[in-house]
Amino acid sequence: MIELNLTNLEDLARGTAFLATGGGGDPYIGKLMLKHQLEQGKKVKIISPDEIDDDTFACNVLTMGAPTVFGEKAPNGLTSYEAMKKVEEIIGKKFNAIMPIEAGGVNATLPLVVGALSGLPVIDADGMGRAFPELQMVTYNVGDVSINPLVVINDFYETGIFNSRNSSSGEWLSRAVCVRMGGICQVACYPMNAKQIRETSVHNTIKLSFEIGSLIQKARDDKNDPVEEIIKYMGKSNPPRVGKLLFTGKIDDLLRETVNGWTRGKMYLKSLNDKDTLLVEFQNEFSYAKLNDNKVLAMVPDLICALDSETGEPITTDSLRYGQRIKIVAVSVPPIMRSEKALKLFGPRAFGLPFDYTPLEDIN
Amino acid sequence: MIELNLTNLEDLARGTAFLATGGGGDPYIGKLMLKHQLEQGKKVKIISPDEIDDDTFACNVLTMGAPTVFGEKAPNGLTSYEAMKKVEEIIGKKFNAIMPIEAGGVNATLPLVVGALSGLPVIDADGMGRAFPELQMVTYNVGDVSINPLVVINDFYETGIFNSRNSSSGEWLSRAVCVRMGGICQVACYPMNAKQIRETSVHNTIKLSFEIGSLIQKARDDKNDPVEEIIKYMGKSNPPRVGKLLFTGKIDDLLRETVNGWTRGKMYLKSLNDKDTLLVEFQNEFSYAKLNDNKVLAMVPDLICALDSETGEPITTDSLRYGQRIKIVAVSVPPIMRSEKALKLFGPRAFGLPFDYTPLEDIN
Numbered sequence: 001m002i003e004l005n006l007t008n009l010e011d012l013a014r015g016t017a018f019l020a021t022g023g024g025g026d027p028y029i030g031k032l033m034l035k036h037q038l039e040q041g042k043k044v045k046i047i048s049p050d051e052i053d054d055d056t057f058a059c060n061v062l063t064m065g066a067p068t069v070f071g072e073k074a075p076n077g078l079t080s081y082e083a084m085k086k087v088e089e090i091i092g093k094k095f096n097a098i099m100p101i102e103a104g105g106v107n108a109t110l111p112l113v114v115g116a117l118s119g120l121p122v123i124d125a126d127g128m129g130r131a132f133p134e135l136q137m138v139t140y141n142v143g144d145v146s147i148n149p150l151v152v153i154n155d156f157y158e159t160g161i162f163n164s165r166n167s168s169s170g171e172w173l174s175r176a177v178c179v180r181m182g183g184i185c186q187v188a189c190y191p192m193n194a195k196q197i198r199e200t201s202v203h204n205t206i207k208l209s210f211e212i213g214s215l216i217q218k219a220r221d222d223k224n225d226p227v228e229e230i231i232k233y234m235g236k237s238n239p240p241r242v243g244k245l246l247f248t249g250k251i252d253d254l255l256r257e258t259v260n261g262w263t264r265g266k267m268y269l270k271s272l273n274d275k276d277t278l279l280v281e282f283q284n285e286f287s288y289a290k291l292n293d294n295k296v297l298a299m300v301p302d303l304i305c306a307l308d309s310e311t312g313e314p315i316t317t318d319s320l321r322y323g324q325r326i327k328i329v330a331v332s333v334p335p336i337m338r339s340e341k342a343l344k345l346f347g348p349r350a351f352g353l354p355f356d357y358t359p360l361e362d363i364n
Numbered sequence: 365m366i367e368l369n370l371t372n373l374e375d376l377a378r379g380t381a382f383l384a385t386g387g388g389g390d391p392y393i394g395k396l397m398l399k400h401q402l403e404q405g406k407k408v409k410i411i412s413p414d415e416i417d418d419d420t421f422a423c424n425v426l427t428m429g430a431p432t433v434f435g436e437k438a439p440n441g442l443t444s445y446e447a448m449k450k451v452e453e454i455i456g457k458k459f460n461a462i463m464p465i466e467a468g469g470v471n472a473t474l475p476l477v478v479g480a481l482s483g484l485p486v487i488d489a490d491g492m493g494r495a496f497p498e499l500q501m502v503t504y505n506v507g508d509v510s511i512n513p514l515v516v517i518n519d520f521y522e523t524g525i526f527n528s529r530n531s532s533s534g535e536w537l538s539r540a541v542c543v544r545m546g547g548i549c550q551v552a553c554y555p556m557n558a559k560q561i562r563e564t565s566v567h568n569t570i571k572l573s574f575e576i577g578s579l580i581q582k583a584r585d586d587k588n589d590p591v592e593e594i595i596k597y598m599g600k601s602n603p604p605r606v607g608k609l610l611f612t613g614k615i616d617d618l619l620r621e622t623v624n625g626w627t628r629g630k631m632y633l634k635s636l637n638d639k640d641t642l643l644v645e646f647q648n649e650f651s652y653a654k655l656n657d658n659k660v661l662a663m664v665p666d667l668i669c670a671l672d673s674e675t676g677e678p679i680t681t682d683s684l685r686y687g688q689r690i691k692i693v694a695v696s697v698p699p700i701m702r703s704e705k706a707l708k709l710f711g712p713r714a715f716g717l718p719f720d721y722t723p724l725e726d727i728n
Contacts, residue, residue: 160537
């Protein structure tokens with residue numbers, strides 16, 4: 001069990017921003033929400049999926065929308081908690097735990113806020129092992145966990161409850177309401193039992209956030225290169241993950257729009273010697289990186305992260321600015337996220353990209 | 365009480381097409397749905413709001429969407445019945461009657477199909493006294509009847525249940541889902557008790573449809589002018605209504621698109637002597653008619669109807685064609701639809717038009 005406090009909160013926020021792979025909204029918002037709860041004396045228990053009881057019944061809570069909107073209409077956890085209670089009411093059973101649907105961004109910290117508000121523990125596992133832009137892009141679906149009932153709620157406590165034929169349709173229908181709610185809404189969905197949590201989620205991703213956040217800080221303090229430290233750390237994880245520095249450069253062009261409930265765009269980087277260019281496309285999160293318009297260096301579901309080239313601080317797609325100097329780092333994902341069924345859900349083709357998945361370590 | 369049969373069905377369909385004021389979809393669809401039920405031996409009871417018991421509890425059922433889509437994905441009543449049962453489930457109380465939300469088009473006949481399927485009587489009253497394109501445009505709102513719970517359902521039996529802060533917001537949120545469901549969905553909403561039905565609805569509009577449909581047929585049989593007969597009939601109703609022949613001409617230009625869940629467009633008519641033009645704009649239904657680009661001859665909520673200039677058959681906006689010869693007829697609406705609160709809901713300004721309401725009889 002991990003206990004969150006005001007000290008390790010900084011590490012968590014930084015780590016979730018790394019795993020957000022560009023999406024998930026400004027980590028400052030997630031940090032503020034949690035800080036507010038901790039300062040009021042609220043506790044947040046984080047338990048590993050290895051520790052859960054057989055009668056565990058958990059609800060996934062999240063913010064849906066475009067990260068560009070999160071800063072303007074920040075979530076506060078109260079409506080998310082309400083959405084969760086609505087799910088309980090519909091299925092006639094109380095939850096005894098909360099789960100993050102994704103490991104990155106505001107959606108990694110929001111469940112901890114709902115944990116503080118409800119007193120329920122938060123399970124250290126999620127459905128994406130990172131952040132993804134759509135509700136059906138979860139490992140839960142590899143195990144056919146139902147998304148229903150899917151509850152959306154806004155700041156007026158207006159609700160929409162969906163019962164959809166599959167999670168893609170749940171995403172399709174609820175996203176339209178999200179847009180009409182102003183580009184952001186709170187969601188509760190994917191109620192899960194212990195077996196489903198153990199078998200279909202990506203484990204210990206909150207712990208991973210704490211560790212990544214902490215090692216970036218330590219590298220800074222020790223005057224080491226945060227990127228090198230991250231790559232080293234990934235190689236030592238179990239099973240080992242591949243980390244690569246893909247590119248160092250400055251933002252040369254940036255196209256970004258808030259459309260259909262997402263932040264979509266393209267970032268063009270130029271190397272410091274002006275010789276090479278890197279295109280990184282995003283739909284909330286970075287989906288692929290292409291060198292000199294001809295060689296894809298990394299692609300979903302592998303993580304593509306933008307870090308400040310000096311401090312190693314992760315930068316989200318809504319904070320990208322012309323002229324920023326950044327390093328693009330890629331990290332391979334665990335095997336559960338690379339099965340055929342998983343790649344159908346969140347591989348390149350699922351993002352409409354015209355190529356099949358090549359694992360990060362197979363690209364030279 | 366009126367009992368529907370295979371003989372008076374034709375009159376009903378024609379009358380509802382008239383009251384649809386251009387919207388409501390092809391009346392042939394509504395007729396087919398009902399014919400199918402009657403041929404199977406199903407009965408449909410239609411009772412006047414003057415006859416209802418005090419414990420009456422009625423649900424409004426309707427098809428939401430663009431009339432242009434209705435012909436491609438015709439409703440069949442089964443999903444509407446399901447939506448109604450969903451409302452019952454949510455509020456924990458059974459309905460003992462069904463109500464049409466509007467008096468025109470497919471939505472005037474669909475509740476009769478649900479009546480046939482459920483065995484429940486249909487109340488001869490509605491919320492629009494005609495057809496309107498949006499859910500909040502009902503006289504029920506003059507009496508503050510709640511739209512909630514609002515259930516939408518599609519042919520996959522996927523459901524969305526809305527609890528909105530007002531009927532305009534219910535319209536706004538559910539319309540987005542309607543579009544994502546393919547531009548059509550079935551809706552159940554506005555559960556109403558006897559008092560609400562008696563006080564906030566427009567009474568006896570199904571009876572009105574039967575009578576209008578029948579008199580158009582009779583005029584044809586007697587070689588009389590259907591338009592003249594309609595105007596005469598309206599003058600004799602209680603309270604008397606004003607009917608006017610606004611224009612006779614042929615369609616000279618037609619702009620029509622299916623957008624945001626509606627059929628929107630403009631119809632330009634030229635008089636037979638080529639001297640005058642009439643513009644009639646529509647959002648599902650005709651909203652106003654303007655002569656020679658400078659004089660508005662009629663506007664919502666007064667009825668504007670397009671009739672075939674020979675047969676008097678009402679023509680809906682999805683069936684308008686270049687070159688058609690038509691007569692544009694306007695009919696004033698009853699007082700309940702002309703109060704200040706009512707005009708806020710469905711007067712010209714509610715349609716985004718840049719002018720206030722002038723009653724049909726005050727326009728020379």
